[in-house]
Amino acid sequence: MGRDRDFSEEVKLKCWDKADLIMGRDPARWRYDRIGTPVMKDFHGKNGLCGWQYDHDTPVSRGGTSELSNCQVMQTMANKSKSSRVHLPDRLAQSASNIQLNQEQRDMIEMAYYGNVHDETGTPICRCITKHQEAVGSIRDHIPACEVKEPMCPPCPKEKTRSQICCGDKQENFRRTVKNDDK
Structure with missing residues (x-):
C-alpha cells in the first residue's frame, strides 16, 4: 500500500499557521513561504506571484510523511521546480526570494481581490x-x-x-x- 500524499485538513490549517507572518498584514490572508516569498491564502493552488501550494519538505517518494513536521507553504513556481528534491536548488531559492512586494503593491493586490485592506489584527483599514x-x-x-x-x-x-x-x-x-x- 502506498503512502498518503495528501495532507489532512488539520495539518493544512496548522501548516499555514506555522508559516512566517508578514508584519502589518492580516495573518489570515498573508504569509511568507519557506524561502521568504509573500503568498496569499486565497491564492492556494494558483500559479502567479502570490500563488502557493502545500509542500512536503521531504517528498513522499523519498520517505517523507504527510505530517505537520514535513509540511510547508511554498510559492507555486518554487514548489514545481523543487519537484521531488529534498532541497530547493540554490539558484531557484535565490530568484524566488527576490520576488518581494512593497506595502503599496500588497495593498493593491488585497484591494483588488478582497475590496479592502486588513491590518495584522484582521481589522479593515482601507x-x-x-x-x-x-x-x-x-x-x-x-x-x-x-x-x-x-x-x-x-x-x-x-x-x-x-x-x-x-x-x-x-x-x-x-x-x-x-x-x-x-x-
Whole structure:
C-alpha cells in the first residue's frame, strides 16, 4: 500500500499557521513561504506571484510523511521546480526570494481581490466607496475609506458629490454630502 500524499485538513490549517507572518498584514490572508516569498491564502493552488501550494519538505517518494513536521507553504513556481528534491536548488531559492512586494503593491493586490485592506489584527483599514456601491447598498459596515495613491483610488473630489470618496478622515463629510444630495 502506498503512502498518503495528501495532507489532512488539520495539518493544512496548522501548516499555514506555522508559516512566517508578514508584519502589518492580516495573518489570515498573508504569509511568507519557506524561502521568504509573500503568498496569499486565497491564492492556494494558483500559479502567479502570490500563488502557493502545500509542500512536503521531504517528498513522499523519498520517505517523507504527510505530517505537520514535513509540511510547508511554498510559492507555486518554487514548489514545481523543487519537484521531488529534498532541497530547493540554490539558484531557484535565490530568484524566488527576490520576488518581494512593497506595502503599496500588497495593498493593491488585497484591494483588488478582497475590496479592502486588513491590518495584522484582521481589522479593515482601507476601503474605497463608490457611488455605485453606495447606491446598491453594498456598504453596510461603515468602515471608513482611506487616502491611498492611484491606481487603487483616485483622490477625493472637492465638490459635493457621491461619485468617489476615498479619505478616512472625511467620512463625516461624506455623510453630510449624502444628506445634502438627498434634499
